[in-house]
Amino acid sequence: MRSLITLLCFLHVSSSFAFSLNNTVSASFSQNEVVVNVADNCTNLGVSSSEILSMVSDGASQFWNTVSTSRMRLRAGSVVTVDSKFYNEKICNSNTGSCEPNTNLTVGSGVLITCNGETTTNFPASQRTVLAITIPNNISGTTIVGALVAINDRSDNVFQDKSRAQMVSIIAHELGHAVGLGHSPVTDSLMYYTLVPVRDSLGWDDIDGITYLYPKEQPFGCGTISQVDSKAAGFAFMLILLFPLIWFQLRKLVLRFLHSAS
Ligand SMILES: [Zn+2]
Secondary structure (H helix, E strand, O other), rough: OHEEEEEEEHHHHHHHHHHHOOOOOOOEEEOOEEEEEOOOOOOOOOOHHHHHHHEEEHHHHOOHHHHHOOOOEEEEEEEEEEOOHEEEEEEEEOOOOEEEEHHOOOOOOOOEEEEOOOOOOOHHHHHHHHEEEEEOOOOOOOEEEEEEEEEEOOOOOOOOOOOOHHHHHHHHHHHHOOOOEEEEOOOOOOOOOOOOOOOOOOHOOOOHHHHHHEEOOOOHHHOOOOHHHHHHHHHHHHHHHHHHHHHHHHHHHHHHHEEEHH
């Protein structure tokens, strides 16, 4: 009986999964509260670093911090000064298949949002419309220690053309990558690969994904059944199956007794 319930849970879960992860080890932050800082190096976004920090706060409360089944909460930290490397250097040493992080840009803890104007590898002219590149670039085992969000700060970037509400959802999307999520194939998701005109709440696939990485109590919501209950249920099931045979044998004994008595 227990194995049957386990199987049913498995089928339910596997049929509803669609989200993907942005690393191969299902890495996630170990702490419940992930602090997001913003570098003071943006020049072409049309908004200040403190305004971006405000968007982080709004994005957290509007999206990721609404999930009751997730233990993870994002918190807007502060505007910080960082080395010019964060603006000038490429995010990945290699982009063939997977990203090999540039260790010069390793984030010590939490999430750092930086502007980046590197136009050879990160944001060349052919990638002008790319909004940002995000990667957990400090992973230890299955734990994300630090993650980097690099917003495209080309002078002709398309981020600056977005409404504030869209900027909030863009940042929330990148923060989803920062905490371990990949893209979702489900259109009605914040983690859908492309920006949709209006996105003001998470989709079910976002909730599934963040709950998978940061389960608050029991993953997937499947309950447990005790071994004792399982045995009792199995015994009762066996009795039901054997009842015709038992009844037949009893009836034969009674008839034999009556026959010999007569
Ligand atoms: Zn994305």
